[in-house]
Amino acid sequence: MTKDGAPALRMDSVRKVYPTGDEEVVALDHATLTIDHEEIVALVGPSGSGKTTLCSIAGGILSPTAGTVVVAGADITGYSARRLTDFRREHVGFVFQTVNLVPFLTARENLLVVDEIGRRTGAPARKRADQLLEELGLAGRGRHLPATLSGGQRQRVAIGRALMNDPDLVLFDEPTSALDTQLGEQVMELIRDEMNSRGIAAVVVTHDERMTHYADRTVHITDGVLEGSPPR
Ligand SMILES: Nc1ncnc2c1ncn2[C@@H]1O[C@H](COP(=O)(O)OP(=O)(O)OP(=O)(O)O)[C@@H](O)[C@H]1O
Numbered sequence: 001m002t003k004d005g006a007p008a009l010r011m012d013s014v015r016k017v018y019p020t021g022d023e024e025v026v027a028l029d030h031a032t033l034t035i036d037h038e039e040i041v042a043l044v045g046p047s048g049s050g051k052t053t054l055c056s057i058a059g060g061i062l063s064p065t066a067g068t069v070v071v072a073g074a075d076i077t078g079y080s081a082r083r084l085t086d087f088r089r090e091h092v093g094f095v096f097q098t099v100n101l102v103p104f105l106t107a108r109e110n111l112l113v114v115d116e117i118g119r120r121t122g123a124p125a126r127k128r129a130d131q132l133l134e135e136l137g138l139a140g141r142g143r144h145l146p147a148t149l150s151g152g153q154r155q156r157v158a159i160g161r162a163l164m165n166d167p168d169l170v171l172f173d174e175p176t177s178a179l180d181t182q183l184g185e186q187v188m189e190l191i192r193d194e195m196n197s198r199g200i201a202a203v204v205v206t207h208d209e210r211m212t213h214y215a216d217r218t219v220h221i222t223d224g225v226l227e228g229s230p231p232r
């Protein structure tokens with residue numbers, strides 16, 4: 001459970017406008033969403049509908065143009081960039097579609113790199129990394145460079161990295177889109193089990209409706225508007 005029993009995420013009337021040249025792109029409008037602690041929400045929508053924008057705002061990578069964002073009971077809406085960085089490190093995990101492991105570090109080092117900037121360092125961090133690698137079925141792969149891992153293994157390293165700091169909320173942006181269906185199912189199952197056993201809430205972005213049965217709830221997004229949100 002989050003520190004004070006607050007929902008893992010509360011977004012209220014969030015709007016995001018990207019200024020691009022002479023035209024503005026409204027990527028998110030009136031987005032209102034509450035995610036309970038320990039809840040897994042699938043976010044489904046076509047390309048360009050605002051899924052990555054929503055995740056970036058929920059995780060404090062981007063600031064909203066309007067509206068409020070409360071993560072694990074903390075209203076991060078007005079946080080400075082510096083404070084957001086600290087907040088993310090303590091409370092949020094990210095897993096991206098393109099995995100983005102550091103190519104010249106081993107699987108184990110990719111987990112540890114989080115902690116060089118995080119709160120656990122030295123021996124406790126190495127112990128935690130080894131424990132996570134084992135739980136994720138990568139015990140024998142700690143010394144492998146990403147290029148020598150399979151797609152599913154790389155995705156599992158990315159999941160391990162997101163779990164290193166015991167986050168309250170993990171944002172998965174299309175974690176299965178680079179995987180075939182069977183591997184995608186395995187990774188979704190792993191995500192669900194890891195989140196459930198740790199009591200962590202998650203948003204899982206997917207294009208694939210078949211993946212949504214691993215979530216507690218599915219929310220659709222179209223043209224920056226979440227289904228069920230109040231009308232503009
Ligand atoms: N940095 C940016 N500057 C300007 N426009 C942007 C920027 N990032 C995203 N957009 C626009 O905002 C809208 C939402 O983009 P977003 O990346 O959130 O969509 P998405 O649902 O994640 O799409 P995909 O499924 O293709 O990843 C799109 O129209 C996109 O072109």
Ligand SMILES: [Mg+2]
Pocket residue numbers: 051052053173
């Ligand atoms: Mg996206």
